[in-house]
Amino acid sequence: MSPASRRRALTSVLDRGRPGRSTDPTRVAPGRVVSAPDRGRGGRDGRGPGGFTLVELLVVAAVVAVLVGLLLPAVQKAREGAARARCQNNLKQIGLAVHGYHDAYQFFPASGWTGPAAGNPAGRWHSWRAAILPYVEQETVRGVFDLNFHWWEGPNLTAAAKTLPLYECPSTAGRTPTRSAVAKPTPAPGRPALTFARPLAPTDYEAIQGVQHGSINPHLPAPVYTSANRFSVMHRDSRNAMGSVGDGTSLTVMVAEAAARPLVYRRRVADPGVSNDQGIGWVDNEGPFSLDGAAADGSAEGCGLGCPAAMNARNDNEPYSFHPGGGNFLFADGHVRFVRETVPLAALAALCTRAAGDAAGEY
DSSP, X not given: OOHHHHHHHHHXXXXXXSTTOOOOTTOOOTTOOOXXXXXXXXXXXXXXXXXXXXXXXXXXXXXXXXXXXXXXHHHHHHHHHHHHHHHHHHHHHHHHHHHHHHHHHSSOOOSEESSSBTTBTTOOOEEHHHHTGGGTTOHHHHHHOOTTSOTTSTTHHHHHTSOOGGGSOTTOOOOOOEEEEOOBOOSTTXXXXXXXXXXXXXXXXXXXXXXXXXXHGGGSSSXXXXXXXXXXXXXXXXXXXXXXXXXXXXXXXXXXXXXXXXXXXXXXXXXXXXXXXXXXXXXXXXXXXXXXXXXXXXXXXXXXXXXXXXXXXXXXXXXXXXXXXXXXXXXXXXXXXXXXXXXXXXXXXXXXXSSSXXXXXXX
């Protein structure tokens, strides 16, 4: 190799190892302009800048649908849990108010008044919910409500149209406004047919007066209930003191959910074609009921062995809630308990009497 050839080879080796020098064959000398390789109008795979193919969009949509399907039940469950807790709190506040009434009068309010009685000297028709207004921080509404008039007379309809969230369960589904009421001739002096300029405000909580002994006794090994021992703490024109609760206040139901009335439900299906004149508003004194038992599909009540359902089969005159699996009940000692809807009818009946000497068993 000639000296000139050796110098060129050495220079080439040094240039390759020298910092700042590139051996990239695409390196462009200063002053030269080259254009980038042409990748086509839509990019190398035919897509626009940042775009997606149809397959990719379908995959994303499927993933989102799966996530929504997984999350929605959890969200609904959390929402219902919060609503059930609010419902229980409503009943606890009602329990405190009923006890406040008892402390003031030395007896529980009646489920409804239809004549002169302790707590209702004027003898007008009134509900237990109107009686406890001063004890649920509703002094303003109570100030309008005048016990010297029937609930549909004088200033009382102004108060009756006032929605009280304490008397409504947040889980209750559809309901219809009450703009009229049929006449109820008994007990005397009765109630005339009524039309309301403003709808009556609703309620989802009702006093359980006791049990219908003719309907419940067939479900028992031997008859237990009579016309004398079938009552609970609050019933029509009653004045029962705490001491009268012989079965124990913690084992005696006072108030149950009877949601969405007067709109009638059979199981979870509304049936607006069925008329119902009870539970028409929180002022209604004729809404309280006694436990009968219902057919499994809610088509009948009080039919003996053919009516074994204790709750949630029908909402007219039976315990009924929109909570999955059961309903909330207020007991005479003030505690609230969620009772499963599969509770035996005989067990719930034992809880709905105050002094029948019956044992509730599992509930």
